Amino acid sequence: MNILIVEDSTRMRETIISFLRDLAENMFECVSGPGAFNAYRRWRPDWVLMDLEMPRLDGFTLTRQIKAAYPDAKIVIISSYDDAELYSAAESAGACAYVVKEDLLALRRILIESV
Numbered sequence: 001m002n003i004l005i006v007e008d009s010t011r012m013r014e015t016i017i018s019f020l021r022d023l024a025e026n027m028f029e030c031v032s033g034p035g036a037f038n039a040y041r042r043w044r045p046d047w048v049l050m051d052l053e054m055p056r057l058d059g060f061t062l063t064r065q066i067k068a069a070y071p072d073a074k075i076v077i078i079s080s081y082d083d084a085e086l087y088s089a090a091e092s093a094g095a096c097a098y099v100v101k102e103d104l105l106a107l108r109r110i111l112i113e114s115v
Contacts, residue, residue: 001111003020004039004043004047004048006033009051010031013031015104016049023108023112033054033056036066047074048063048073050076051079052080060090063095064093097110
């Protein structure tokens, strides 16, 4: 499985990588929204793990852009906020799931179930 992590926090990217390393054949990293669309186009990952809050381009906008160009893209929004409105906004943007950063076990389950 190939995974693209779009997260501006180095610490959080490292945490996600260490938590999912055994599930992925390749893990690609992107630190900003504007670069993530090009990273998706270049690597065509099986999954995108998308931070919600990033400078210059938020995760919802980027999810909509990727899904418009690549309707089969599988994107999980990863956020610090456990909020019903954000869950709904993630779904409206085209994300497959919304996971709170404190619950990376839920993220593992989503990825494992997709195999």
